[in-house]
Each structure stands twice: as structure tokens, then as C-alpha cells.
Amino acid sequence: MTTGTVCRSFIGRIGGEQEVTLTPRCTMFDASVTIHEMMHALGFFHEQSRPDRDNYVNILTGNIIAGFERNFDIETNSFTLDTPYDYTSIMHYQRNLFSTDPATLDTITTKTTQAINPANVLTDLDALDICLYYECTCPDQPLRSIVCQDNMMTISCPAGQVLSVVGAVFGRIEDTGSTCPSPNALLTNVKNCAQENTIDSVKASCDGASQCTLMATTAVFGDPCPTIYKYLSVVYRCNAANCAATACMNGGVAAAAPLCCTCPAGFTGTFCEIATAVNECATSNGGCAQVCTDTAASFTCSCNPGFMLAANAMDCTDIDECATSKGGCAQVCTNTAGSFTCSCNTGFTLAADMMACDDNNECATSSGGCAQVCTNTVGSFTCSCNTGFTLAADMLACDDIDECATSSGGCAQVCTNTVGSFTCSCNTGFILAADMLACDDIDECATSSGGCAQVCTNTAGSFTCSCNTGFILAADMMGCNDIDECATSSGGCAQVCTNTAGSFMCSCNVGFVLAADMMTCDVSAVNECATSNGGCAQVCTDTAASFTCSCNPGFMLAANAMDCNDKNECAISNGGCAQVCTNTAGSFTCSCNTGFTLAADMMGCNDNNECAISNGGCAQVCTNTTGSFTCSCNTGFKLAADMLACDDVNECTTANGGCAQICTNTVGTFVCSCNTGFALAADLRSCVGMPIAHIVRAQTSCFNVKIISH
Known part of the structure; x- marks a missing residue:
């Protein structure tokens, strides 16, 4: 418990340490606010938030301070525990709480004769709710009895005590889990209902009595929600009787407390007001077809759920639930003894609530047997086919439509049927148009x-x-x-017809000219050579009736007797040239090979002496040849790779140059010499031994040497 700025608590356990906040004002006068907040912590909502509250009170939202409207909402998680609505509950708002004008405007008004007057302590119903919710038994707990509609309830107290009704309700709070038959949601949209002033009727029958019997019927209490099975719930206490207030009845004698009366045989009760007759139900069930209930002085028959009491008040007639709105069944209702069952037409499956019918989606399994398209419908299905197909006689398969069979499928020329469609094509010389039907001519x-x-x-x-x-x-x-026009009558030409591509032309022999008609020929008297040289390439010679062409020297007349072809003089005896003949237009020239010079006759060739100029480029010896020359070298040299220079030959590299001892190479030759003690022989190659004196002399130069001869 903590002190804060407002009085508040969480609804129910939230886990761990849980605060209930109070202010000094909350506890100033009594413990009612503290108890109220602790009831929240125990899991209880406000009484006017019960799901059935609209059967008992009116919420005047127009009188509520703005922002506090949600405090008056029905809480979907609240519960009733099948106990009566308690206008005096410590969990009930005062009639003008959160009013914009508490003095004149109420926020809650009652729908019954009972006044809204919240207690400052737990009421009997508050205590009962706690005991029921937590499944405990309390010493001061009031008693409760519940009976389903069309059944009888008997409540009683021990001897010396009388009944005091705390609360009563005839109706139904659907979310309580009552064992009475469930309502039929298809018959009404009423979920929670209660008959007004039920407690007044019950108190009138039971308060002050030791025992009372109540029939839970609409004939007694009225019908707050037709077609809904209801129940009667009564909460009561047994209080000590005021023996002095009522005299003993039926021969009863006053007795000491806590009993008020001692009753004779056949009677019982605090004041002997209850006759104790034979239990008729013990024999043949009292004649009742189903349920027999013994009462103080008689018995009553009743029926099991699904039956109703017959006119003789003993037999039970089956209630045909199917007769009223098909028992709530969506499709087929079959009445049974004491009950009924719902079933569905072909194409439907019974839903989980055992009343509604869910459509079977035949298409979900093997496409309903359809070859192509399956469309589910309510209670059935239909097959259809893709474009280009038609439904077969079995209403499942699809047959191909031969579109070409009707107006050639719309094709202008050729229609070819395909599976599910068709194609148009065109004859040779045509191409299919953009509409894929017509044919456009191909240009x-x-x-x-x-x-x-x-x-x-x-x-x-x-x-x-x-x-x-x-x-x-x-x-x-x-x-x-x-067409060779000249092949027929010479094309009409008088003399010469020349065919051309697509036509022909006439011409005339020499000495004639083409007439104006371009076909006949007239004798020519003009100098043909005066015009374009008569057509001659070189020389034109006019004659009396014609002309002749000839050629300059070096040319010869061509086959057409007008042109001149060059005469190739080199083709005959090389043109007289000694070596090289080169033809030219109308003539020729002679030339010589390398190493020769053209002779004065311009035809012969004279040899060039290359050695006469700079020795032909030879380093040592140049030898002229016909048309060329060769270089060679003196003894002791050899021709270099360029065939012009001369490289020195190192004679010493071969057999030591022939020297007996020492060979020394020189440019172009070599010299032999001898080792000490030897002298070069007359052949300049061999070496011979020298006399001693010679040796000494050879070894000295600046000293007087005495020669000793032997």
C-alpha cells in the first residue's frame, strides 16, 4: 500500500510486487475506498462494467465529465459468476459520480425498483463473488441456488431459521459457462438478458419462510429474451427466526430457542408450516415420465432438456426444435428424441458449431475433376474451359473448338486449327496482316x-x-x-547493220554516207580525210570515192583498217641489239648489260675495263674480264670478304712458317730467327750451332774478351 495523488489499483495480479495507491482523502471517513481498490487487485471490475449491466442500469453519457466516459464502458474481460446484479456493491459507482453537475444530473440510473446505493463494506453478494471466484468456503458466505428454465427450485433453512433473499436473477449471462442449454444465435441477437424486479418476486415468496419452492418459468417471471434458454439464480441467507413474531401452526408447540416450535407428525418447518406428506416420487417416479420432484405436500413433474411437460403435467413431449427456425440449423434440421441434429446439403460440410454449413471447395481437390478451369460455387462447382475449348457432354472435359470450321476462323485465306486456338496464314505472294487474320499482297x-x-x-x-x-x-x-534486229532483213539497213544491246544501227561501206533515214547509203564525194582524219589513227589518204588509212614507221594497220598497232621490233632478232632490246611506241632502243657500254652504232656493246678506274676498287691486284673484273692479292695476303680488300696472311700459324725455331709474322710476309747459340742458315729458315767465341761476343759488348782457342 502506497500513498499517492490518486486512489487506484491494477485489475488482478500483474506479477511481482503490486501497489495499491491511496490518498489521505481516500481513508478519511471509512475503509470503503481501500476495500474497493483491493477488490480491483483481486481481479474485480466495477459492477456497472458487467456484460449484463444494460439489463439493470442506464449510462447517461451526456452527463459525464469529458475524458471520463471510458470509466463507464462494459469490460469484455469482466464476469458475473451467475450472481445477481448488486446495486449496493462496494464496486458500484454512486449514481452521480463524474457528473458535470452532481447536484442535479445523474450519470447512472436504475431500470428496476432498486436504488443505486453502494455500501461502505462488502455486501453479501460481494463476499459471495470472492468465494466463488477463488473457490473457497467462507463462514459468513450466503447460499446460492441455480436452476435451469422450466425446472423447479426449492430452498430451505434448518429448523429455527428463516430465509432472507439477498439477490435473484431470471435471465442469462452467456459468458458465465452456465450448464443450461446454449442459446441459439440464429434466433436472436440477445446475448445477456435479465428480467427486471426478479428479486422482488422471489423475496415475496421466500423471505421469512423456512422453505420456499420456485418455478423457473417465463409464466412466473416474464420473458426478458425469447428463444433463449434462461436460468434462475437466487442468493439467500438463513437467519435466526423471531419466534415471538409468528405462532406455531398445525398443532405445533412452542419450544426453547433456537427452535420456535415442536411439530407433530406430518409437519415440519420453523413454525410447523410445512406438511411432510409421502414422497410420491418414490413410487413409479410419481407417475412422471421423466423427472419427479417431491415437495412438502405434493410433487411436481418436469422434463429433461429437449422435452416439455405435457398438458397432463406428467408426460413429456419431445420439443421439435426443427419446427422453429430449423432449430438454428443452416440447412437441414433433423429432430431427435430430446434434441436435434443439423446436417448439410450435398456440397457443404457441417461447421464446428454443429449448426452452420461450410461450403465444400470441390476445386481444391483434383480441380474438382475439371479438365481445365474449376470455379467453386456455394454448395457445388462448375467446370469451364479456356478460350478455344468448349465444355464436353460430361461437363468436366474440354473439347477443342475447330475455329476454322466456321467462316474459316475469320482468316482471309488459310486457317489452321490448333489445340485450343487456330492460326491464319496466307498463300504465296501474301503476308499476314497486323490483325493476324487478313492477308496483305507482297509487292x-x-x-x-x-x-x-x-x-x-x-x-x-x-x-x-x-x-x-x-x-x-x-x-x-x-x-x-x-533481239538481234540485224538477223532479219539486215534490220532494214542498206549496207551494214550492227546489232546493239536493245537496238541496232546502220552504217555504210567506204565511199558511202548514211542517208537521212539512217538506213540507206548515198555515194560520198567529200574528202573523208578532212574530217577527223577520216577516222584513221595516223595517216589518212583520200581517194576518188573513198580513203585509206596507213601507219607511221614502227606501226602496222590494225584489222579494222583504221587503227594502228605498235610494231614490236624486239620480237625479230632482238631488234638487232647485241644485248638488251626495249620496245617503245613506234620504235625500240638497245642497251647493254652491266660491265658493257653501248657502241657508237647504238646496237653493239663494248666491254668496260673497270680496272682502269681506281684499280676497279681492288686493294692490290685488279684483273679485267668480259663485262666485269676480279680482285686478287699479292703473296702474303688473302682476299677479304668484300672481294676488294686484302688481309695479311699470318704464315707463322701454319707449320711455324717453315721456320726451324722462331717465326715472326710481318705485313705481307714473315722472318725466321734462331734461339741463342744458333744462327740462321742460308735458307733463312734452318738454324745451325755457333762457335764459342761467337757466343761470347754475342753475349758481351762493353768488355774486353779474351778469346781462347783450342
């Missing part, structure tokens, strides 16, 4: 003139080739062959 002439050599004419679906004047169409119907 073959637009591409390479359709292959025609000359003229291409496009036609619908094809084309034709033709030729220009002077040509005739070839056998391949595409090429064009030239």
Missing part, C-alpha cells in the same frame, strides 16, 4: 525488282517480268535477251 517488285532483269509489274499475290523495247523475255521468265 515482290519492291525488293530487287522481284528478280526481273528489266521491268517488274506487281500483281495480286504475284508479279510478272517484262522487257524494254529491243529485248525479249528469257525462258526463265525473268531475264531479258537482246
Whole structure:
């Protein structure tokens, strides 16, 4: 418990240390606020937040201070424990709490004759709720009795005590888990209901009596929610009787406390007011078909759930639940003895609530047997086919539609059926249009003139080739062959007809000129050589009726008697040239090979003496040859790689140059010498021994040497 600025508590256990906050004002007068907050901590909501509160009170939201409206909401997690609504509960708001004007405006008003008057201590119903919620037994706990609709309730107290009804409700609080038959949600949308002033009726029957019997029927209490099975719940206490207030009845004699009366045989009760007759139910169940309930002076018959008491008040007639809104069944209701069952039409499965019917999705299993498209419907399914198919007679398979069978499928020329569709195509010479149905003519002439050599004419679906004047169409119907007009009557020419590609031309023999009609020939009297040299390439000689062409030296007249072809003089005897003949236009020239010079006759060739100039480039010896020269070297030298220079030969490298002892190479030769004690022989190669005197002399130079001869 802590001190704070407001009085508050969490609803129920939250785990760990749990605070209940109080202010000094909360505890100023009594412990009611403290008890109220502790009830919250025990898990209890405000009484006016019960799910059935709208059966007992009105919430006037227009009179509530702004921001506090949620304090008056129904709490979905609250509970009733099947106990009556308690207008005096310590958990109930005062009638004007959080009012914008508490003096004149209430925030809560009652729907019954009972006043809203919250207690400052636990009421009997508060204590009962705690005991029920925590499943405990309390010494001061009031008693409670519950009975389902259409059944009888008997409550009683021990001898010397009388009944005092604390609370009573006839109705139903659906979220309490009552064992009475469940309501049929399809028949009504009422979830929580209670008959107003039930407690007044029960108190009138039971308060002050030792025992009372109540029938839980709408005939007694009224019907707060038709078609809903209800129950009667009564909370009561047994208080000590005021023996002096009531005299003993039925021959009873006053007795000492706590008993008020001693009763004769056949009667019982605090004041002997209850006759104790035979228990009729003990024999043949009192004649009741199902339930027999013994009472003080008689018995009553009742029926099990699903049956109703017959007019003779003993037999039980089955209630045909299916007769009223099909028992709440969505489709098929089958009445049974004391109950009923729901079932579903083909294509549906009974739902978990055993009343509704869920549609079977036949398409979820093997596509319902459909070959292509399965569409689930409520209670059934339908098969359909993709575009290009039609549903077969079995209503499952799909047959291909031959679109080509009707108006050629819309194709302009060729229709080819395919599985589920069709395609259009066109004959040769046509191409399929953008709409994939029509055929557009192909202009073959637009591409390479359709292959025609000359003229291409496009036609619908094809084309034709033709030729220009002077040509005739070839056998391949595409090429064009030239017509040789000269082959027929010489083309009409008087003398010479010359065929040309696509035409012909006439000309005349020498001495004639072409007439104005371009076909006949007139005798020529003019000097043909005066005009363009008569057509001669070189020399034109006019004659009486014609002219002749001839050529300059070095040329010869061509086959056409007009042109001149160069004469190749070199082709005959090399043109007379000694070595090289080179043809030129109208002549030729002679030349010589390297090493020769053209002779004065411009035809012969004289040898060049290369050695005469700078020794031909030779380092030592130059020898002229016909058309060339060679270099060589003196003794002691050899020709270098360039065939011009001379390299020294080192004679000493071969057999020591022939020297007996020492060979010394020199440029172009070598010299032999001898070791000490030897002298070079006359052949300048051998070495011979020297006399001693010679040796001495040879070894001295500045001393007087005495020669000793032997």
C-alpha cells in the first residue's frame, strides 16, 4: 500500500510486487475506498462494467465529465459468476459520480425498483463473488441456488431459521459457462438478458419462510429474451427466526430457542408450516415420465432438456426444435428424441458449431475433376474451359473448338486449327496482316525488282517480268535477251547493220554516207580525210570515192583498217641489239648489260675495263674480264670478304712458317730467327750451332774478351 495523488489499483495480479495507491482523502471517513481498490487487485471490475449491466442500469453519457466516459464502458474481460446484479456493491459507482453537475444530473440510473446505493463494506453478494471466484468456503458466505428454465427450485433453512433473499436473477449471462442449454444465435441477437424486479418476486415468496419452492418459468417471471434458454439464480441467507413474531401452526408447540416450535407428525418447518406428506416420487417416479420432484405436500413433474411437460403435467413431449427456425440449423434440421441434429446439403460440410454449413471447395481437390478451369460455387462447382475449348457432354472435359470450321476462323485465306486456338496464314505472294487474320499482297517488285532483269509489274499475290523495247523475255521468265534486229532483213539497213544491246544501227561501206533515214547509203564525194582524219589513227589518204588509212614507221594497220598497232621490233632478232632490246611506241632502243657500254652504232656493246678506274676498287691486284673484273692479292695476303680488300696472311700459324725455331709474322710476309747459340742458315729458315767465341761476343759488348782457342 502506497500513498499517492490518486486512489487506484491494477485489475488482478500483474506479477511481482503490486501497489495499491491511496490518498489521505481516500481513508478519511471509512475503509470503503481501500476495500474497493483491493477488490480491483483481486481481479474485480466495477459492477456497472458487467456484460449484463444494460439489463439493470442506464449510462447517461451526456452527463459525464469529458475524458471520463471510458470509466463507464462494459469490460469484455469482466464476469458475473451467475450472481445477481448488486446495486449496493462496494464496486458500484454512486449514481452521480463524474457528473458535470452532481447536484442535479445523474450519470447512472436504475431500470428496476432498486436504488443505486453502494455500501461502505462488502455486501453479501460481494463476499459471495470472492468465494466463488477463488473457490473457497467462507463462514459468513450466503447460499446460492441455480436452476435451469422450466425446472423447479426449492430452498430451505434448518429448523429455527428463516430465509432472507439477498439477490435473484431470471435471465442469462452467456459468458458465465452456465450448464443450461446454449442459446441459439440464429434466433436472436440477445446475448445477456435479465428480467427486471426478479428479486422482488422471489423475496415475496421466500423471505421469512423456512422453505420456499420456485418455478423457473417465463409464466412466473416474464420473458426478458425469447428463444433463449434462461436460468434462475437466487442468493439467500438463513437467519435466526423471531419466534415471538409468528405462532406455531398445525398443532405445533412452542419450544426453547433456537427452535420456535415442536411439530407433530406430518409437519415440519420453523413454525410447523410445512406438511411432510409421502414422497410420491418414490413410487413409479410419481407417475412422471421423466423427472419427479417431491415437495412438502405434493410433487411436481418436469422434463429433461429437449422435452416439455405435457398438458397432463406428467408426460413429456419431445420439443421439435426443427419446427422453429430449423432449430438454428443452416440447412437441414433433423429432430431427435430430446434434441436435434443439423446436417448439410450435398456440397457443404457441417461447421464446428454443429449448426452452420461450410461450403465444400470441390476445386481444391483434383480441380474438382475439371479438365481445365474449376470455379467453386456455394454448395457445388462448375467446370469451364479456356478460350478455344468448349465444355464436353460430361461437363468436366474440354473439347477443342475447330475455329476454322466456321467462316474459316475469320482468316482471309488459310486457317489452321490448333489445340485450343487456330492460326491464319496466307498463300504465296501474301503476308499476314497486323490483325493476324487478313492477308496483305507482297509487292515482290519492291525488293530487287522481284528478280526481273528489266521491268517488274506487281500483281495480286504475284508479279510478272517484262522487257524494254529491243529485248525479249528469257525462258526463265525473268531475264531479258537482246533481239538481234540485224538477223532479219539486215534490220532494214542498206549496207551494214550492227546489232546493239536493245537496238541496232546502220552504217555504210567506204565511199558511202548514211542517208537521212539512217538506213540507206548515198555515194560520198567529200574528202573523208578532212574530217577527223577520216577516222584513221595516223595517216589518212583520200581517194576518188573513198580513203585509206596507213601507219607511221614502227606501226602496222590494225584489222579494222583504221587503227594502228605498235610494231614490236624486239620480237625479230632482238631488234638487232647485241644485248638488251626495249620496245617503245613506234620504235625500240638497245642497251647493254652491266660491265658493257653501248657502241657508237647504238646496237653493239663494248666491254668496260673497270680496272682502269681506281684499280676497279681492288686493294692490290685488279684483273679485267668480259663485262666485269676480279680482285686478287699479292703473296702474303688473302682476299677479304668484300672481294676488294686484302688481309695479311699470318704464315707463322701454319707449320711455324717453315721456320726451324722462331717465326715472326710481318705485313705481307714473315722472318725466321734462331734461339741463342744458333744462327740462321742460308735458307733463312734452318738454324745451325755457333762457335764459342761467337757466343761470347754475342753475349758481351762493353768488355774486353779474351778469346781462347783450342
